[in-house]
Amino acid sequence: CENGHMVCTTCRSKIKNDSCPFDRSPIAYTRNRVIEKLLESVKSVSCKNAEYGCNEMLGYLEKNDHEKACKHSPCSCPLSGCDFLGSSSQLYQHFRAQHQNSSVPFRYDQDFSIRLDAKNDKFLVLLEGRDDNILFVLHNARSNxxxxxxxxxxxxxxREARNEYKISVTFGSNNVSTLTFRSAISSSKKQLDNLPKLGFPLVPWLLDATDGRLNLKICIFKDRLPHWLR
Known part of the structure; x- marks a missing residue:
């Protein structure tokens, strides 16, 4: 009933006038808070990401919210032809063991340089060297x-990872003009074709005229930008 009194299905069929036999309040199809509290107290449901390392035992009603934010949700390997699927931690270890030669090493809070073939390099994987268990991808989309x-x-x-990392990117070199952009870094569990695009447009005079490569100086900051870049 409206006050939470319960009866079984058999007894419900015997009740006349659709009124509660305990307090005469109307019987309706409302939330059964007693059962809800019982379900909340029983931690008997495993996370759907158990195969990727999640050991949480959950109450039935908290399962959905947990799985939306679960740090063991599966991520795809960014390299075409590799069908590895695992948590971001497992993906990092997989990439380091199987594809390390296909990555660019870096350290947080330290500048590192890249010469990007603006026409042919569709992406580069950036591998942080201190076992932070996060892969970064520099994605290059040639629009025209x-x-x-x-x-x-x-x-x-x-999904909280997007709040942890900031980036500073400088285009150019000592011999040409430079531009510096700063941005937060987005996060994704998807493959490269579905990664969000942050607009860092490039113009031809920033390219090395001899080979069409772009000189990039990148610094990835964890947690927040230093005061001199804000």
Whole structure:
């Protein structure tokens, strides 16, 4: 009933006038808070990401919210032809063991340089060297003959990862003019074709005229930008 009194199905069929036999309040199809509290107290449901390392035992009603934020949600390997699927931690270890030669090493809070073939390099995987268990991808989308669009994303199981990383990118070299952009880094569990694109447009005068490569100086900051970049 409206006050939470319960009866079984057999007894319900015997009740006349659709009124509660305990307090005469109307019987309706409402939330059964007693059963809800019982389900909340029983931690008997495993997370759907158990095969990727999640050991949480959950109450029935908290399962959905947990799985939306679960740090063991599966992520895809960014390399075409590799069908590995695992948590971001498992993906990092997989990539380091199987594809390390296909990555660019870096350290947080330290500048590192990349010469990007603006026409042919569709993406580069950035591998942090301190076992942070996060892969970063520099994605290069060539929109036309005059522009490229760059983005940097982290591949992470956690939707909170996008709040942890910031980036500074400088285009050019000592011999040409430079531009510096700053941005937060988005996160994704998807493959490269579905990564979000952050607009870092490139113009031809930033390319090395001899080979069409772009000189990039990148710094990835964890947690927040230093005061001199805000």
């Amino acid at each position: 003959q005059q522009q490229n669009g760059l983005s940097i994303s982290c591949i992470s199981s956690s």
